[in-house]
Amino acid sequence: MDFLLTGEESERLSYRKLEPSDFDAWLPFHENPTSTQYWAEESLDPKEACHNWFKNIFYRYDNHLGGLNALVDKKTGLLVGQCGLLKQTVDGIQELEIGYSLLPIYRKRGYAIEAAKKCKSFAIEHQLANSLISIIHIDNLPSQKVALKNGMSLDKTTTYKNNPVYIFRVNIF
Numbered sequence: 767m768d769f770l771l772t773g774e775e776s777e778r779l780s781y782r783k784l785e786p787s788d789f790d791a792w793l794p795f796h797e798n799p800t801s802t803q804y805w806a807e808e809s810l811d812p813k814e815a816c817h818n819w820f821k822n823i824f825y826r827y828d829n830h831l832g833g834l835n836a837l838v839d840k841k842t843g844l845l846v847g848q849c850g851l852l853k854q855t856v857d858g859i860q861e862l863e864i865g866y867s868l869l870p871i872y873r874k875r876g877y878a879i880e881a882a883k884k885c886k887s888f889a890i891e892h893q894l895a896n897s898l899i900s901i902i903h904i905d906n907l908p909s910q911k912v913a914l915k916n917g918m919s920l921d922k923t924t925t926y927k928n929n930p931v932y933i934f935r936v937n938i939f
Contacts, residue, residue, distance in 0.1 A: 769832035769851040804903035849881035862895040
């Protein structure tokens with residue numbers, strides 16, 4: 767199972783694999799300092815960071831580790847963000863994470879929670895895990911609000927990729 771929501775839809779969004787041709791549309795994410803302010807490893811040149819982001823996503827796709835789906839606004843056809851189910855190892859335990867990132871101009875419009883809820887319902891429908899997590903930097907309040915609105919609660923505080931994070935969790939089975 768690759769955990770991707772390819773071909774799925776929610777109220778305003780369609781879900782597909784990210785494509786190399788999405789690079790220029792996603793570059794503004796890395797050009798905006800608020801997008802990467804919480805992750806210590808994200809201090810690269812925006813083009814290099816975007817290249818690494820895409821390389822990681824395609825690696826996940828190729829190795830069935832889940833991955834972020836391109837979120838496309840159904841009305842405009844424009845890329846608004848990425849969200850998906852990702853296999854992660856946190857504190858030595860393999861987990862299934864709901865991850866989400868939006869282009870800066872599409873934040874605060876409800877896209878993140880819409881996409882995160884779709885990932886949660888997809889995981890339940892396909893019985894992909896007993897619980898889902900979101901890994902969120904302890905200072906990232908907007909992402910924490912999305913997790914709470916998605917029915918998650920704070921499970922623990924830990925370190926992930928040299929960053930202090932909260933692990934939000936929802937049990938689904």
